Every structure is written in structure tokens, then in C-alpha cells.
């Protein structure tokens with residue numbers, strides 16, 4: 506045997522392809538890591554080693570897991586702190602903060618910002634109104650500017666542009682990065698570009714060698730151009746920050762933000778029938794597959810949760826759901842913040858359709874199926890029982906909320 510290291514291009518491709526069913530199996534084994542919300546995750550299956558006779562051994566002294574020197578979980582994964590005491594320049598990021606938290610798209614953008622900032626620049630995140638995020642530091646934020654005030658809340662693009670202009674005047678960022686999303690960043694970024702009189706680079710999926718590459722021609726072509734000052738980037742434009750901790754030092758504007766003429770009035774959210782929301786725009790999808798045995802119960806659960814219904818192709822082919830509800834490669838590609846898959850195995854054609862969903866919850870009998878591998882949260886069991894328990898939990902929660910309000 507020669508000791509030349511052989512590469513397996515197919516295995517490498519699977520390891521990069523998050524949608525491939527074998528993706529998880531191709532990742533390097535990790536015993537513990539920090540999850541996106543800062544909680545330490547442990548892979549209990551990864552503990553131990555295979556002894557000479559093929560039997561798995563676990564060293565309970567703890568020495569094997571680095572426990573000879575007792576350390577707390579927090580110390581174990583303390584990431585190195587990246588500090589920029591005197592930034593040479595800023596890279597400004599305006600995350601969407603859907604639901605008050607950084608989305609995975611926002612985190613990709615912060616990863617891209619760090620690429621552009623290098624070691625001298627600082628990443629400045631500009632956030633509007635109240636938020637619930639406590640992981641700015643691990644997401645890569647060096648400086649945090651929160652623009653508080655009633656005037657920024659709700660749909661207030663003109664007022665937000667005034668805020669961004671004030672940031673631009675004070676910090677003069679080398680680049681502005683906004684998510685090219687439908688959650689706000691796409692529109693805000695284009696309005697901001699018009700206000701600055703600059704041409705933005707849109708739908709950017711890669712920034713490399715002083716060039717940014719964005720999708721064009723109805724998504725069929727790539728457009729390469731020198732790195733623009735204002736970049737509207739797509740999800741997965743870069744790897745999110747994962748190896749460093751940042752200061753997230755609060756900064757403030759030295760001058761108050763000018764008030765814009767209120768030409769737009771936000772009348773608040775409108776109650777809509779979830780069933781009438783187009784699949785591609787639905788934020789919360791409750792999807793059923795071949796593992797749903799009681800469709801009447803499925804519809805009742807979706808109604809109780811206020812979710813938009815979706816389906817696998819098998820459920821559609823069997824006549825349980827309408828064709829326009831099919832999720833997947835030959836149905837609709839969805840971008841929900843929460844996607845619940847009930848009795849769906851996770852065939853590659855289905856997984857392709859949910860690639861852009863933020864959080865996936867799987868309800869399935871089979872703990873080894875591909876949907877469970879893709880899911881952020883899994884419930885193993887009989888779908889009917891779980892749906893009934895879900896309805897009971899939702900009703901109990903609503904009754905409690907009503908009692909508290911009374």
C-alpha cells in the first residue's frame with residue numbers, strides 16, 4: 506500500500522451538500538460543540554472507543570474525554586476572543602432579525618462581513634428596535650448599534666433609511682451588507698442604495714478575489730463585478746462565524762436621527778387565512794406525508810397551530826392534499842421559518858424543497874429516516890398520538906393566556 510493520501514471527491518461533495526441524506530455521516534466526529542443559540546450540544550454516541558475485541562468501551566474516569574483536569578462545559582468550548590481595539594474601518598451589517606433574532610441568513614452575512622473585515626476592520630451590526638438576541642458575540646459582531654425608538658418599529662423603511670444614513674455619516678463603513686431577502690433586507694437595501702446614489706451588488710452568493718458574484722437573468726446566469734460598497738447577499742453567501750467569540754461592544758450615534766416624512770403608515774398585521782397564503786411565502790408550514798393516517802386530525806392540528814398546510818408528493822398523489830400544496834423539487838420550494846414534517850421520510854426531492862427553511866421539526870416513527878437527520882427537533886412516535894397531544898397543548902396554552910388576560 507502506498508501512503509499517498511487518496512481523496513474521495515464524492516465524499517467531499519456529500520460533506521459540503523447539506524441536503525444530501527448522507528451529509529451528517531460525512532461530518533467529522535465531534536463530541537461536543539456550541540449550538541447556534543449558545544447551548545452546548547453533546548453527541549452521546551461519539552463517547553467511548555472500540556476496544557480490541559470490537560466491544561465499545563466507555564472510560565468513566567473521564568480521562569478519555571479530557572476530564573482528568575475537571576473543566577466546566579463553558580470553559581471547555583470557550584472560543585478565542587477576537588478583539589479589534591481600534592478598527593481601521595467598519596463593515597456594516599443590517600440583519601433582518603426576523604422575530605427579534607438573527608436568522609441563519611443573517612449569520613451567513615456576518616460570516617461574509619468577517620471575510621471582508623480581515624484582522625484590522627470591525628463588523629458593525631445595525632439593529633432596529635427591540636430584539637431578543639443574546640448571541641451577537643458568537644455570531645461575529647464586534648460593535649453593536651441598536652437604533653431604538655417607536656419610529657423604527659413595524660414597517661418603517663423611510664425612517665430606517667434615515668437611521669442608516671446617520672450610521673453612514675458617522676462610521677463611513679467600507680462596505681454595507683444587507684440580506685437580499687423578502688423579510689425586509691432586499692427592499693431596505695435597494696431603498697438605501699437609491700438614497701446613497703450607489704449601485705448595489707444584488708443576489709450575491711460569493712465574494713472572492715475582489716469580485717462579487719451574484720445571480721442574474723432569472724437565476725440562470727452569474728454576474729461578476731468588482732466588490733461593490735453596498736452588497737445585498739443571498740443565504741449561504743459565506744460560512745457563519747464559528748471559531749471565534751467577538752466583543753459585541755455597544756456603540757451609539759453621536760447625533761439624533763432625522764425624522765422622515767411619514768408618507769407610509771403601518772396599519773399593523775392583518776389576520777389572514779393560513780390556507781390562503783401561497784406556499785412560497787408561508788412562514789409556518791405544517792406538512793403531511795404518507796405517515797399521516799388521520800387526515801381530519803392533521804387538518805385540525807394545522808388549524809389549531811395557525812399554520813399553512815403542505816404535503817409530500819405521496820400525500821398529493823394519493824389524493825389527500827391538493828397539487829398546489831406539494832413541497833419539493835417538483836412542487837414548491839419553501840422558505841418557512843418553521844417547517845413541521847409529519848410522517849415524511851425526507852426523500853432528496855422533498856429535502857430540496859425545504860433547503861431554505863430555518864427550523865425543521867420532524868414527527869416520525871423511524872428515528873433513522875433522513876427527515877430526522879435534517880430536523881432541528883424530532884419527535885419519534887405515532888403521528889396521530891403526537892398530533893392529539895399537540896392540539897391539547899395548544900388549547901391549554903391558549904386557555905392559560907386567556908385566563909391571564911382576564
Ligand SMILES: Cc1cc2nc3c(=O)[nH]c(=O)nc-3n(C[C@H](O)[C@H](O)[C@H](O)COP(=O)(O)OP(=O)(O)OC[C@H]3O[C@@H](n4cnc5c(N)ncnc54)[C@H](O)[C@@H]3O)c2cc1C
Nearest residue numbers: 794795796817818833834835836848849850852854870888
Ligand atoms: C422526479 C421526482 C420528483 C419528485 N418530487 C417530489 C417532490 O417535489 N416532493 C416530494 O415530497 N416528493 C417528490 N418525489 C417523491 C419522493 O421521492 C418520495 O417518494 C416522497 O417524498 C415520499 O413521500 P413520504 O415521505 O410522504 O412517504 P414515504 O417515503 O412513504 O415516508 C413515510 C414516512 O412516514 C413515516 N411513518 C409511517 N407511519 C407513520 C406513523 N403512523 N406516524 C409517524 N410516522 C409514520 C415513515 O417512517 C416514513 O418515514 C419525487 C420523486 C421523483 C422521482
